[in-house]
Amino acid sequence: MPFAKEETTLAGPRFPQHRSPVLGVRWRPAEAGVYGLMRFFVHSPPSALESAPMSDYPSFKARREFLRFLAASPYVAAAGGLGAFLRLPAVSAQNGAGASADVITEAAAALNVFDFEEAAHRKVAAGHWAYMASGVDDDATLRANREIFKRVQLRPRRLHDATLVDTRVDLFGTVYNSPIFLCPTGGERAFFTDGELAVARAARARGTLQCLSTMTSTPIEDVNKALGRPVWYQLYAPSKWEACEKLLRRVEAAGSTVVLLTVDNTTGRNSETYRRARPKDLSQCASCHTGPGEPPGPVAERAMFKGIDMTGVRAPNPAMDWVFVDQLRKFWRGKLIIKGIDTHEDARMAIEHGFDGILVSNHGGRATETLRSTLEALPEVVGEAGNRIPVFVDGGFRRGTDAFKALALGAKAVGVGRPFLWGLGAFGQAGVDRIIEILQGELKLVMGNCGTRTVADINRSYIATPDWKL
Ligand SMILES: Cc1cc2nc3c(=O)[nH]c(=O)nc-3n(C[C@H](O)[C@H](O)[C@H](O)COP(=O)(O)O)c2cc1C
Numbered sequence: 001m002p003f004a005k006e007e008t009t010l011a012g013p014r015f016p017q018h019r020s021p022v023l024g025v026r027w028r029p030a031e032a033g034v035y036g037l038m039r040f041f042v043h044s045p046p047s048a049l050e051s052a053p054m055s056d057y058p059s060f061k062a063r064r065e066f067l068r069f070l071a072a073s074p075y076v077a078a079a080g081g082l083g084a085f086l087r088l089p090a091v092s093a094q095n096g097a098g099a100s101a102d103v104i105t106e107a108a109a110a111l112n113v114f115d116f117e118e119a120a121h122r123k124v125a126a127g128h129w130a131y132m133a134s135g136v137d138d139d140a141t142l143r144a145n146r147e148i149f150k151r152v153q154l155r156p157r158r159l160h161d162a163t164l165v166d167t168r169v170d171l172f173g174t175v176y177n178s179p180i181f182l183c184p185t186g187g188e189r190a191f192f193t194d195g196e197l198a199v200a201r202a203a204r205a206r207g208t209l210q211c212l213s214t215m216t217s218t219p220i221e222d223v224n225k226a227l228g229r230p231v232w233y234q235l236y237a238p239s240k241w242e243a244c245e246k247l248l249r250r251v252e253a254a255g256s257t258v259v260l261l262t263v264d265n266t267t268g269r270n271s272e273t274y275r276r277a278r279p280k281d282l283s284q285c286a287s288c289h290t291g292p293g294e295p296p297g298p299v300a301e302r303a304m305f306k307g308i309d310m311t312g313v314r315a316p317n318p319a320m321d322w323v324f325v326d327q328l329r330k331f332w333r334g335k336l337i338i339k340g341i342d343t344h345e346d347a348r349m350a351i352e353h354g355f356d357g358i359l360v361s362n363h364g365g366r367a368t369e370t371l372r373s374t375l376e377a378l379p380e381v382v383g384e385a386g387n388r389i390p391v392f393v394d395g396g397f398r399r400g401t402d403a404f405k406a407l408a409l410g411a412k413a414v415g416v417g418r419p420f421l422w423g424l425g426a427f428g429q430a431g432v433d434r435i436i437e438i439l440q441g442e443l444k445l446v447m448g449n450c451g452t453r454t455v456a457d458i459n460r461s462y463i464a465t466p467d468w469k470l
Pocket of ligand 1: 131132133145183184185186213214215234262339361362363364365366394395396397415416417418419
């Protein structure tokens with residue numbers, strides 16, 4: 001089991017109490033708000049009028065002592081040492097302007113999804129955090145996914161009975177409480193002991209669609225049981241067809257009928273932020289996955305490849321092309337969605353090759369650098385698909401208004417990735433549950449404010465894009 005030891009490592013290290021030389025009291029770094037203290041000590045230089053050597057001043061001595069204390073802390077060691085510890089906040093690229101300055105200590109205290117980010121940051125192993133937060137190269141695609149929302153404004157219509165708002169949607173015959181779904185993300189046990197099971201229980205309670213990654217750390221059978229209905233299964237196609245077939249037979253036997261073929265991350269990637277921010281000492285990672293590479297570790301060790309001969313097999317397959325798609329389409333009798341389409345040309349190809357749906361995605365800015373945001377790519381894909389097949393979208397969605405804008409541009413449903421991982425890392429099931437509750441609540445609010453009673457009522461007339469010609 002690649003995650004065999006993670007109960008002790010990944011649920012957050014058990015921090016012994018420390019005696020602080022500065023505070024003179026016993027305290028636990030995580031509970032005592034170590035970041036706040038650290039910020040105070042690092043960012044409070046003496047007045048410019050002081051003339052003695054800075055190092056002689058009591059505040060500097062205290063600071064030096066405090067930094068020494070930090071260096072000896074197991075929490076800091078878990079973050080990869082003092083240097084990595086001091087740099088950690090910079091890894092977090094997603095902070096919303098509205099995130100609370102106080103770090104929440106329970107899920108119920110969160111006002112928005114950003115409130116979970118720092119809470120999770122403090123609990124998740126440093127290498128896993130860096131892996132999740134990272135984009136590629138300079139993280140430009142990652143940022144683009146967020147920045148676009150500022151350039152789309154709402155055009156509300158007034159005096160429609162907002163008590164009647166209904167956020168439910170029907171996706172391939174199953175009705176969900178809202179069009180906001182949970183994206184497939186590999187190895188969710190890297191963020192919380194129960195990983196995919198905690199996500200499933202929250203999704204079940206909130207009537208939410210859950211997608212499961214090929215790189216799941218929990219078998220699909222267990223996740224479907226916890227969810228109480230089948231997940232949509234995300235496929236990283238193995239390079240050997242026999243392996244692909246075996247994998248899909250298992251998915252079918254587990255009751256899942258919808259497969260998402262990911263096509264935007266087949267060639268490898270340059271996850272610079274991850275590589276810079278992860279701890280130099282990866283021994284902590286070795287306790288949950290082998291090899292120095294990116295989590296969640298080698299493909300052959302993943303839960304879904306048990307019993308499949310993966311010798312010499314790559315997943316995803318870098319040689320994958322439309323010929324493979326035809327073979328897959330012939331084999332898979334259920335619904336097939338293509339994940340990672342960003343242009344109308346490929347949307348046309350996808351329809352011609354028999355896909356039942358398109359997910360506009362750039363892998364959350366984790367695959368190709370300097371792309372457009374997915375929201376900008378969405379209209380041309382919707383234009384091509386027309387009413388023939390549904391179009392979904394993910395990438396950077398953090399607010400109900402973000403989701404509303406994509407629905408206005410023709411998306412059938414909207415996926416979130418990192419936000420539910422923040423919830424998971426911070427508080428397990430309760431965190432994911434609150435994330436969904438917040439997003440569903442925000443969507444309902446904006447629908448009511450804009451005068452749209454149902455999801456189907458939302459259309460382009462409800463948005464303006466002054467510097468962006470649709
Ligand atoms: C930690 C992490 C792991 C991911 N793993 C997968 C995966 O295994 N398969 C996949 O198709 N997409 C994967 N994705 C991409 C998501 O499915 C989704 O496209 C993306 O997270 C959406 O962007 P957002 O994180 O900004 O919401 C992953 C994303 C993250 C953050």
